[in-house]
Amino acid sequence: MRYRLGQRVRVRNAPSVGHVRTPGYVKGKTGRVERVHGVFGDPESLAYGGDGLPGQPLYLVGFEQREVWSGYAGGACDRVYVDVYEHWPEEAP
């Protein structure tokens, strides 16, 4: 596991090529690792008949809503939680 609970990570703002589970709205956004789900077959391989190996750790990442949506009118504590495979985030300061 590259990341640990509570660590801040930034999702790479890279184009989705092929089948990608990372939703566009968190690309380039920074959040915090809230949970480590475990290691799963890589969907970007499984989607094309591949074996899904090497497996990818999957993290639950919490993002502040006001960081994700410009003009967000809700509370400052509101978060959106997204499952992100390990090859999408990078360390954030």
Add this chain to the structure above:
Amino acid sequence: MEYDSHAVARLVHDRGGWLTSEPIDRSEHPLADWELLTDALQQSLVRNGLMTVDELRRGIESMPREVYEAAGYYERWAYSIEGVLVEKGVIAPAEIDRKLGELAG
């Protein structure tokens, strides 16, 4: 509230935060028999190792935009199942056409 577009183009299925002028239909609605069958078919195919749920998703995501937009939820599943099974050589398009002919006849 606006989607903070940050340069990367999104595929048709990647809809979180898309602006819409229409209210979202949150009502429950009963499924038609063919929709239940499509769900069962997909689960059976996965259980028997003929396709993965990731392949199902990929098949849906690669639908032409206008076809995707015009299709219902399980129509997208059926479209993808057919495409993936043909691609993997599990079924041939001629087999599907023949069966459709039988059903129509």
